[in-house]
Amino acid sequence: MFKKILMLSDIESRNLNQAIIACSISNLSLMLPFVILLQIIILLIEPLTNQIPVNIYYLWMMAGLGGLSAILFLLCYKREYKKTYTNAFSQAANTRIEVAEKMRKLPLSFFNRKDLSELTANIMGDCAVIENMLSHVIPQLIGYSLSSFITCCLLAFYDWRMAGAIFCTLPIATIIVVVGKRLEQKLGEKHVQSKLAVSGEVQEYLEGIKIIKGFGLSGKKFQRLDQALKNMMWASIKFEGIGGIIVTLSTMVLQVGLGIVVLLGVNLMVTGSLDPITFIAFIIISSRIYSPLISVLTLLPELFYMLVSIDRMKSLQTESIMEGKDDVTFDNFTINLDHINFSYNQTSVINDLSCTIPENKMTALVGPSGSGKSTLLQLIARFWDVNSGKITIGNQDIKQIDPETLMHSMAFVFQQVVLFDDTIMNNIRIGKHNASDEEVKLAAKIARCDELIARLPDGWNTLIGENGSKLSGGERQRISIARALLKNAPIILLDEATASLDPENEVYIQEAIANLVKDRTVIVIAHRLKTIVGADNIIVLDKGLIVEQGNYHELMARNGLFTKLYSLQKQTFSITS
Numbered sequence: 001m002f003k004k005i006l007m008l009s010d011i012e013s014r015n016l017n018q019a020i021i022a023c024s025i026s027n028l029s030l031m032l033p034f035v036i037l038l039q040i041i042i043l044l045i046e047p048l049t050n051q052i053p054v055n056i057y058y059l060w061m062m063a064g065l066g067g068l069s070a071i072l073f074l075l076c077y078k079r080e081y082k083k084t085y086t087n088a089f090s091q092a093a094n095t096r097i098e099v100a101e102k103m104r105k106l107p108l109s110f111f112n113r114k115d116l117s118e119l120t121a122n123i124m125g126d127c128a129v130i131e132n133m134l135s136h137v138i139p140q141l142i143g144y145s146l147s148s149f150i151t152c153c154l155l156a157f158y159d160w161r162m163a164g165a166i167f168c169t170l171p172i173a174t175i176i177v178v179v180g181k182r183l184e185q186k187l188g189e190k191h192v193q194s195k196l197a198v199s200g201e202v203q204e205y206l207e208g209i210k211i212i213k214g215f216g217l218s219g220k221k222f223q224r225l226d227q228a229l230k231n232m233m234w235a236s237i238k239f240e241g242i243g244g245i246i247v248t249l250s251t252m253v254l255q256v257g258l259g260i261v262v263l264l265g266v267n268l269m270v271t272g273s274l275d276p277i278t279f280i281a282f283i284i285i286s287s288r289i290y291s292p293l294i295s296v297l298t299l300l301p302e303l304f305y306m307l308v309s310i311d312r313m314k315s316l317q318t319e320s321i322m323e324g325k326d327d328v329t330f331d332n333f334t335i336n337l338d339h340i341n342f343s344y345n346q347t348s349v350i351n352d353l354s355c356t357i358p359e360n361k362m363t364a365l366v367g368p369s370g371s372g373k374s375t376l377l378q379l380i381a382r383f384w385d386v387n388s389g390k391i392t393i394g395n396q397d398i399k400q401i402d403p404e405t406l407m408h409s410m411a412f413v414f415q416q417v418v419l420f421d422d423t424i425m426n427n428i429r430i431g432k433h434n435a436s437d438e439e440v441k442l443a444a445k446i447a448r449c450d451e452l453i454a455r456l457p458d459g460w461n462t463l464i465g466e467n468g469s470k471l472s473g474g475e476r477q478r479i480s481i482a483r484a485l486l487k488n489a490p491i492i493l494l495d496e497a498t499a500s501l502d503p504e505n506e507v508y509i510q511e512a513i514a515n516l517v518k519d520r521t522v523i524v525i526a527h528r529l530k531t532i533v534g535a536d537n538i539i540v541l542d543k544g545l546i547v548e549q550g551n552y553h554e555l556m557a558r559n560g561l562f563t564k565l566y567s568l569q570k571q572t573f574s575i576t577s
């Protein structure tokens with residue numbers, strides 16, 4: 001049952017079963033000292049009533065058995081620990097890796113629908129819940145229930161009436177917990193949502209701290225965070241409060257059973273149908289047997305709460321991933337777009353677009369802001385799948401190619417550069433993991449990074465901070481270009497590669513790109529139209545449609561949208577420069 005609910009593999013399910021068995025045995029082994037104690041009591045009381053001497057030899061044997069039972073418990077506990085905690089932690093680590101792997105394969109449309117904080121909660125929070133469930137809830141819950149059931153059956157052999165008295169309140173206590181389940185689940189859902197809201201607000205607050213300070217939004221933005229924290233506080237209080245009431249009520253009802261055992265026992269002794277030793281035995285055992293049952297009643301609501309996280313994990317697992325062949329060789333790198341349509345959610349962005357991007361040539365995408373240039377580039381890289389139509393590279397439909405395999409043939413320079421809190425050397429090496437230091441340095445030199453690296457305190461080994469926070473925008477861009485140069489892929493996708501460079505650097509980069517373009521299929525988006533004057537083909541987009549196409553001279557002669565955009569920019573730059 002748990003295999004399906006928790007989406008466990010065969011090995012994980014076997015491990016959980018072993019953990020449950022280990023927990024049951026370890027709990028049963030805890031009963032042994034009570035049985036021995038009972039035997040010792042019998043050994044001491046019987047001689048008093050029957051006027052015979054105490055059997056010292058037997059007494060010592062019982063004491064020895066007591067010692068052995070302690071050792072047995074330790075051994076059982078060691079096995080329980082290994083089977084529950086070690087397995088649970090490795091299972092949770094596997095789940096985290098699986099979730100991260102899954103996310104890597106999901107299309108960007110998935111991330112467009114989801115909140116980043118919700119995804120963080122998925123990886124960290126929900127996996128922690130599953131970890132907790134496997135280590136602290138399920139084995140104990142079932143182990144305690146099983147061992148209590150076995151003890152109940154054993155006690156029934158001694159005296160079924162007293163055994164029945166011990167457990168007679170259990171059904172009512174369980175009903176209280178199960179009836180409270182709906183309320184708890186509802187409050188649990190609210191509790192989870194309030195925690196997600198807090199992590200979202202904290203993330204937004206920290207990410208936007210510069211803007212918040214710059215625009216004096218500290219008060220207003222902090223109010224939202226403050227409110228989210230207060231909501232979480234109330235959600236926690238309600239959830240814990242109601243949960244506490246339900247658990248306390250059910251354990252109180254359960255422990256009424258102890259009173260019933262005493263009352264029934266006394267009654268049966270008076271009528272002579274129960275001997276005092278059995279009575280004492282039941283009193284001792286019932287004081288022990290309630291403790292695992294109380295744990296069961298406490299763990300049950302926890303289990304209900306955890307099912308919320310399981311549902312979220314399940315919905316992530318069932319998301320369809322981008323798949324395709326991973327052994328592809330391209331005959332050529334001509335890219336063909338055949339009547340493609342694409343929309344973000346319901347908003348259409350690319351409309352019945354067809355064109356050919358020739359191999360080993362530079363093709364530029366231009367057009368007004370929002371015309372779909374970046375989207376087109378991302379569709380070619382299969383970050384998204386087209387809604388209809390077909391994109392082929394060397395006559396192979398990219399929908400049939402595994403995105404990671406496809407990426408081997410492409411180097412991308414994004415509009416927003418992503419850098420890691422690592423050395424410059426390692427940040428550039430991301431372009432080619434096995435590149436030698438010399439290769440990295442050469443790529444950096446072509447991308448004009450060498451001067452900037454020489455200025456840094458630790459040179460190549462300088463740590464550049466989270467997302468390269470210690471570098472300027474232009475410097476970050478140059479590093480990402482060095483990465484693309486190092487990758488040396490046959491297709492180069494440049495999204496506003498020169499947007500945040502100063503004019504001097506832009507000239508350097510244009511030279512570097514000119515070297516890169518040789519024998520490569522290059523698609524470039526540049527806001528500065530003068531940088532693509534030399535492009536072999538310029539595709540002019542407007543509202544997701546190709547409105548003009550040709551080289552610079554052909555487009556200027558046409559006197560259409562390109563000429564308009566070009567003249568506008570010329571005016572702007574002559575004013576600003």
Ligand SMILES: Nc1ncnc2c1ncn2[C@@H]1O[C@H](COP(=O)(O)OP(=O)(O)OP(=O)(O)O)[C@@H](O)[C@H]1O
Binds near residue numbers: 372
């Ligand atoms: N992730 C997204 N989710 C929803 N809509 C999006 C998303 N990305 C872009 N859009 C929308 O799609 C349209 C095209 O965007 P795109 O970024 O492709 O244009 P662009 O031509 O590259 O713009 P710019 O030159 O300003 O970068 C815009 O209307 C934009 O608002």
